[in-house]
Structure formats: structure tokens, C-alpha cells
Amino acid sequence: MKTDILIAGVGGQGQILASRLIATAAIIEGCHVRTGETIGMSQRGGSVVSHVRIGGESMAATVPFGKADLIIGFELCETVRNIKRLSENGRLIVNTQIINPVTVSLGIEKYDAAAMRDALKKATDSIIMLDAYSVAGQAGSVKAANVVLIGAAAGSGYLPLSRDSLVEAIRRVIPQRFHEINCKAFESGYRLAGYIKC
Numbered sequence: 780m781k782t783d784i785l786i787a788g789v790g791g792q793g794q795i796l797a798s799r800l801i802a803t804a805a806i807i808e809g810c811h812v813r814t815g816e817t818i819g820m821s822q823r824g825g826s827v828v829s830h831v832r833i834g835g836e837s838m839a840a841t842v843p844f845g846k847a848d849l850i851i852g853f854e855l856c857e858t859v860r861n862i863k864r865l866s867e868n869g870r871l872i873v874n875t876q877i878i879n880p881v882t883v884s885l886g887i888e889k890y891d892a893a894a895m896r897d898a899l900k901k902a903t904d905s906i907i908m909l910d911a912y913s914v915a916g917q918a919g920s921v922k923a924a925n926v927v928l929i930g931a932a933a934g935s936g937y938l939p940l941s942r943d944s945l946v947e948a949i950r951r952v953i954p955q956r957f958h959e960i961n962c963k964a965f966e967s968g969y970r971l972a973g974y975i976k977c
Contacts, residue, residue, distance in 0.1 A: 780810060781834035782939055783842045787861040788853025789878050790818075790825045793925035796952070797851065798829035800929060803948035804940045805833045815840030826857060849937050851928050852899075853911075854878050859895045862902050870905035870937040872928055876912050907935055907972060914967050923957075923964035930968025942969065 784801060786794045795816060802812045810833050817828040830842045847865050852858025852873040865871070879890055900906060909931060911924040918927070926949065932938035933945055949961050 780939055782832075782848050783846050783866075784831040784833070784938070785842050785847040785850045785861060785864050786829040786831070786853065787850060787857040788827055788874075789857060790827050792827070792853040793922065794827050794829045794853055797853075797925040797929055798831050799952050800926070800945065800948045801831050801938070801940065802833075803952055804944040805831075807944045807947055808940060810834055811836070813838055813840045817841070826860070828857075828861060849932065851932055853925065853928065855892055855895050855899075856880060856890065859898055862899065865902055868905075869903055870935075871899060871903055871907070872932045872935070872937060873899060873906065873908045874911040874924060874928055875908050876910065876924075905937065907931055907937075909968075909971060911968070914971065915964050918964040918967050919960040920957075920964075923961050926961045926964040927968035930965040930970075931972040932968075933965075934969035934972030 786797050788794045798814050802814050805812045813832045815830045830840055832838050832842060842864055844863050845866055847869050849870050850858060850861060850865055855877055858873050877890060877892055911927040912921045914927045915921050915924040933940060933942060946962060949965060950958055953961050
């Protein structure tokens with residue numbers, strides 16, 4: 780199995796943890812994995828892109844442009860910003876949450892969410908959009924939105940890793956006191972995926 784995954788969002792959304800969970804699940808399944816991050820002002824609000832490359836022999840840690848099999852977008856604008864990395868047959872899992880960039884907050888630019896959604900739908904027919912924050916909140920914490928998105932990626936079949944491996948990765952990587960919330964968030968995303976394909 781060779782799969783290139785890009786995780787795009789802004790600082791504080793949990794992309795790096797998500798990449799660790801996916802990489803750990805792949806290792807559990809016996810796959811060779813490389814990961815890397817491109818981090819802007821990541822503490823809060825800056826662009827963060829995580830790369831997870833599963834399978835293959837000698838690969839760079841970053842996913843080349845036009846080669847991502849899957850992009851998991853934690854924020855709408857950041858997903859659009861990284862769409863050039865999506866392969867011709869690539870797939871998208873997108874959180875519909877909007878986090879205004881500084882230029883929008885200052886009134887310099889406008890955030891056209893409808894145009895961004897349209898651009899993503901034009902990029903691929905294989906797209907799932909969901910409000911991961913609401914789903915995570917119902918599971919017990921909005922901080923588990925990243926795990927909801929992983930669940931949706933797995934439940935849709937877009938992420939070629941088993942449910943059991945991903946749940947085991949949650950148990951290995953996330954502190955025990957947060958296992959229940961994150962497992963519940965994962966299962967919620969997993970179940971929802973089959974109902975919300977665009």
C-alpha cells in the first residue's frame with residue numbers, strides 16, 4: 780500500500796497529533812511511514828500542513844504537488860490553499876469550520892466560503908464535508924475534532940487503514956484519561972462518513 784496524505788489547517792487544531800495517529804496506525808499494520816510538517820506561525824492561527832507518506836521505499840517526507848491521495852482539511856481556506864497538492868484521483872475530507880485569516884479580521888479581504896466550497900467540489904468528486912467541531916462536541920470535547928476527521932476518512936474508505944489499527948493508535952498516542960472521548964469521536968466520524976458524501 781502506498782498512500783500520500785496531507786493534513787491542512789491552522790495552528791491549534793491538532794493536525795500534528797492527527798498525523799501521529801495515522802502514522803502510528805500504519806506502523807501497527809507493518810507499513811513504512813514518513814512524516815513531516817510545514818509550520819507557519821503555528822501557535823494559534825498560522826498555517827500548518829502535515830504530511831504522512833505510507834509505503835514506498837525512499838521518499839521525501841513532504842508530499843509533492845499533485846500527488847496527495849487524500850487531503851484532510853481542518854479549515855476551509857487552508858484546504859483550498861493546499862488543493863494543488865491533490866492528485867488527479869485524490870479525495871477530500873473537509874471540516875466546514877471557518878477561521879478567519881488576519882487579512883479578513885482586519886477587513887482587508889473577504890472570506891468567500893461558498894466560492895471555496897465550490898472550488899473544492901470542482902477539484903474532485905470524492906469529497907466529504909462535515910462540521911467536525913459539532914460532532915466532537917457531542918462526543919464530549921471540541922478538541923477531538925481532529926479525531927472525528929480521521930474517523931470520517933476511515934469510514935469513507937478514503938484512508939486505507941483499518942478501524943482497529945486507528946483505535947489502537949488512539950490508545951497508544953493519546954493519554955489514557957482522554958481515550959473514551961477520542962474513541963467516541965472517532966466512531967462518530969466513522970459512522971457519519973457513509974451518510975454525507977457530497
